[in-house]
Structure formats: C-alpha cells, structure tokens
Amino acid sequence: MEKISPEPVALIKKRRNEALSQLINSIPYISFLGVDFERRGDEITAILPFKDELIGNPSLPALHGGSIAAFLEISAIIGLSWTQIWRQIEDPGSVTGSSDGAKEFSLPKTIDFSVDYLRSGLPRDAYARATVNRAGRRYASVHVEAWQDNRNKLFAQGTGHFLMPLNK
Amino acid sequence: MKNKMIEKKKKAVEDFFAVLPHSISLGMGIDFIRDGEVGMSMPYDSKLIGDPQTKVIHGGAVFALLDTCCGAAAMSHPEQIGPTATIDLRVDYMRPATPSQRIKAIATCYNLTKSVAFVRAVALDHNEEKPVAMAAGAFVTGV
Numbered sequence: 562m563e564k565i566s567p568e569p570v571a572l573i574k575k576r577r578n579e580a581l582s583q584l585i586n587s588i589p590y591i592s593f594l595g596v597d598f599e600r601r602g603d604e605i606t607a608i609l610p611f612k613d614e615l616i617g618n619p620s621l622p623a624l625h626g627g628s629i630a631a632f633l634e635i636s637a638i639i640g641l642s643w644t645q646i647w648r649q650i651e652d653p654g655s656v657t658g659s660s661d662g663a664k665e666f667s668l669p670k671t672i673d674f675s676v677d678y679l680r681s682g683l684p685r686d687a688y689a690r691a692t693v694n695r696a697g698r699r700y701a702s703v704h705v706e707a708w709q710d711n712r713n714k715l716f717a718q719g720t721g722h723f724l725m726p727l728n729k
Numbered sequence: 730m731k732n733k734m735i736e737k738k739k740k741a742v743e744d745f746f747a748v749l750p751h752s753i754s755l756g757m758g759i760d761f762i763r764d765g766e767v768g769m770s771m772p773y774d775s776k777l778i779g780d781p782q783t784k785v786i787h788g789g790a791v792f793a794l795l796d797t798c799c800g801a802a803a804m805s806h807p808e809q810i811g812p813t814a815t816i817d818l819r820v821d822y823m824r825p826a827t828p829s830q831r832i833k834a835i836a837t838c839y840n841l842t843k844s845v846a847f848v849r850a851v852a853l854d855h856n857e858e859k860p861v862a863m864a865a866g867a868f869v870t871g872v
Binding site: 587588589590592593594613614615616617618619623624625626627628630631632634635638667668670671672673674675676677678681 | 748749750751752753754755775776777778779780781782786787788789790792793794796797800812814815816817818819820821822825
C-alpha cells in the first residue's frame with residue numbers, strides 16, 4: 562500500500578491566508594474603516610485599529626455608533642463567508658492546493674442587523690469575533706461580540722440575519 | 730419666546746452633529762431639523778462599497794447614517810436636553826441602495842421618557858417609493 566504524505570504546513574497556510582486576503586481585499590469599505598483580520602486555524606478575529614475618523618462624540622471622546630455597527634457587520638459577513646470558503650478549500654475532495662475558492666465568491670446579503678451598545682467605545686483598538694449560529698442553504702443567523710481591553714467585558718454585541726449567496 | 734427656544738435647540742443639534750469625525754468622513758449633512766424629526770443625507774462614494782460585484786455600498790455605512798440621524802432626532806425632541814447615546818439599534822435592509830445615488834435618512838423620535846428616547850427612521854435613495862432600509866432603536870436621554 563502506498564503511503565500518502567501529508568500536505569506541507571507552509572502550503573496549507575499559504576492557501577488559507579491567500580483565500581482570506583482575497584476575500585478581505587475585495588471589499589473597499591473594510592479598508593475605509595481600516596479593519597484587519599487575524600486567523601488561527603478556522604477562527605478569525607477582526608481588529609479595528611483606532612483612528613480619529615472613527616470618533617463620534619469628540620468631547621468624550623467615544624467611537625461613533627456607526628463605526629462600531631459597521632465593524633460588527635463586517636465581522637459577521639467575513640466570519641460567515643469564511644465558513645463557506647473554508648468548506649470549499651479545505652473539505653476532503655475539494656482540496657485543490659489553491660485559494661481559488663475565494664475568487665468570484667458572492668457575499669451574503671444582510672437582511673437585518675441589530676446592535677447592542679453595552680459601553681461607550683474607548684479611543685483605542687477594538688476586537689470582534691463572529692459565531693455562525695445557523696447557516697442553512699438560504700438563510701444564516703450570526704452573532705458578533707466585540708471588546709476592547711478585556712475579552713469578557715464586551716462593549717458591543719450584534720445579531721444579524723443574512724441571505725446566503727447561491728455559490729456552488 | 731417659544732420660537733427662540735426652537736431656534737436655539739436647532740442650532741445646538743446642528744453644531745453637535747457638524748463636528749463628529751466619523752460623520753464628516755462619511756460626508757453626512759443635515760437636511761432639516763424639526764421637533765423630534767431630522768433629515769440627513771450622505772453621498773455615494775466608491776470607498777464605501779461593500780459588495781464589489783454590484784458596487785452597492787456596505788450596510789455599515791447605511792447603519793452609520795441611520796444611527797446618526799436617529800440620535801439627532803432624539804436630541805431635537807422638544808423635551809430632550811443635551812446629548813444622547815445609542816442603547817440599541819436595529820436596521821432592516823429591504824433592498825440594495827442604487828449605486829451612485831445619494832442616501833437620505835429621515836428619523837422620528839416618537840416617544841420620549843425620562844431615561845429613554847424611542848426613535849425610528851427610514852433610508853431612501855432616488856426611488857422614494859421603496860425604502861432602502863428602516864431602523865428602530867432606543868437612545869439614552871437625560872444624561
């Protein structure tokens with residue numbers, strides 16, 4: 562019997578990172594806000610590095626509710642898309658050794674998004690992680706948690722429903 | 730006397746919303762201010778695109794406009810004094826905003842209690858018959 566040698570780790574990482582950056586770089590609003598992403602396996606953390614343009618009330622100062630909401634919605638969309646892309650590029654039988662799964666990928670469309678502002682956003686970096694609670698063929702429900710200095714002290718959370726694209 | 734108060738309040742709301750850095754970076758402007766009702770709008774910009782295939786702006790940009798407009802409506806309510814902060818806001822995205830068109834929001838503060846303002850809003854593009862999005866939220870009052 563022939564022994565199949567495992568895929569080199571560098572190749573796996575390259576494929577995953579390329580797929581993720583292809584997805585992110587295709588969306589102008591992500592670079593407008595300056596949102597960055599960190600990947601550990603299939604887990605993604607969104608990062609919103611602080612900058613003045615994100616401020617709402619300058620006398621406090623505090624992050625604008627709109628920039629917080631947009632950050633959460635971006636995290637949800639990327640988190641949800643990533644689970645789809647992951648399946649395309651990593652599932653047995655679909656591994657092509659390339660990141661092509663992210664090319665020509667149609668994004669999910671937001672049906673509704675609801676944001677809870679738990680604390681005012683401080684003028685410093687923020688982080689968010691999305692959990693896909695349900696992903697059917699047509700609809701998905703995603704929850705996002707965002708924090709600043711302490712992971713267990715959320716400053717905002719959001720829930721959204723999304724219409725899934727008809728990707729093959 | 731009452732008119733003078735209204736003018737003073739209008740000026741305060743205008744001044745407050747004219748200097749918010751995030752609103753400035755999105756190009757938001759106030760269209761009108763009445764008692765508990767505010768109109769605001771924002772130009773289309775390719776940097777706001779959320780879907781590269783359709784060139785439709787990101788839902789987050791529409792959310793930001795609606796949030797700002799709702800906050801302004803709460804502040805412009807005759808019984809509200811001082812600034813407000815969002816407690817929660819829900820946005821329903823009913824259809825994609827048409828690329829290259831200006832987005833307009835109209836928000837109404839329909840109830841104000843000692844600690845909470847209830848606000849709803851609608852976002853429109855050039856087709857005013859069919860809203861792009863609708864919002865409902867609660868805001869802190871009396872801070």
